[in-house]
Amino acid sequence: MTEQAQAQASAEAVTAALHDVAALGGFFVLPVGGPDEGWHPLDRASACGFTDLSAAVARRYRTGEPRIGVSIAHLGHAARLWSPALACVLLHGIVPDLTELQRADDGPALRLPRPAGWCAERLPDPALALNEQVMRHLRALEAGLRVKIAPRLLDGNAASALVGSAHVLLSARPELREPLTDLTTRLLGTGRLAGTGVITGPDLTFRRRSCCLYYRAPNGSKCGDCCLADRDGPSA
Structure with missing residues (x-):
């Protein structure tokens, strides 16, 4: 039996953990189960480069620069992956298995058709397991993008x-x-996240070394963690 198999958490424990962290709101919501109608495999959406969401974001921010829509859609997707997974580890000691994630047909929402995961304390490296559950989906999306985006921009996202x-x-x-x-510091030093930025204060303020491009949208601005925030003018 593999170490991951030995560390497997019960479906009931995973479901309870995800239900609990959803109360944190917004990006922490990751429902489990329910009717299949209205959902499709996340891997399929990633292979298409999230073209629908990227176009919707570009329209919302009234930008004709496709990579802005792609970057902001990617950033939101990353938040929907990290938030429930990170909270489940910290609050319940469970690393959720995100392999079978699905995406809503009409938007960015995610769900798990079946609950699965691992007890963090039984894993040899919970941080590495958590990183892989999230980053595999971000790698898949990057591979499917139809617009050229700098890889380190995506890592910064x-x-x-x-x-x-x-x-x-x-x-x-x-x-x-x-x-x-x-845990956050450990994750920031793992794999492709290494070198993307630095935590600058005890309240987890952060300064990234890349820019998500939001400032280039009409009425856009530099984000609080942007590498350009202290500069007089934007760079390309």
Whole structure:
């Protein structure tokens, strides 16, 4: 029996954990089960490069620059992956198995058709397992993109989404500061997230080394963690 098989959590425990962290709101919502109508495999959406969501974002922000829509859609998707997974690990000691994730036909929402996951304490490296559950989906989306985007911009998006999720969790559960900061820091040093930015304060403020391009949209601005935030003018 493999280490992951030995670490498997019960379906009931995974479902309860995801239900609990959904109360944190927004990006932490990851429903389990329900009717199949209206959902399709996330891998299929990723293989198409999220062209529908990217176009919708571009229309919403009234930009004719396709890569802005792609980047913002990617950033939102990363937040929807990190938020429930990170909260489940910190609050319930469970790394959810995101392999079979599905995406809504009419928007960015995600769901799991069946609950699965692992008890973090039984895994040899919970942070590495969590990283892989999220980053595999972001790699798949990157491979399917129809618009050329700098890989380090996408890595910066993944890091920004991670720290943003951690910041929301810290605000809701300040007693988690130490383990949350430790896990977030460890994740920021793992794989492609390494070198994407640095935590700058005890409240998980962050400065990334790339830009999500939101400032290039009409009425857009530089985000709080943007590498351009202290510069007088934007760079391309």
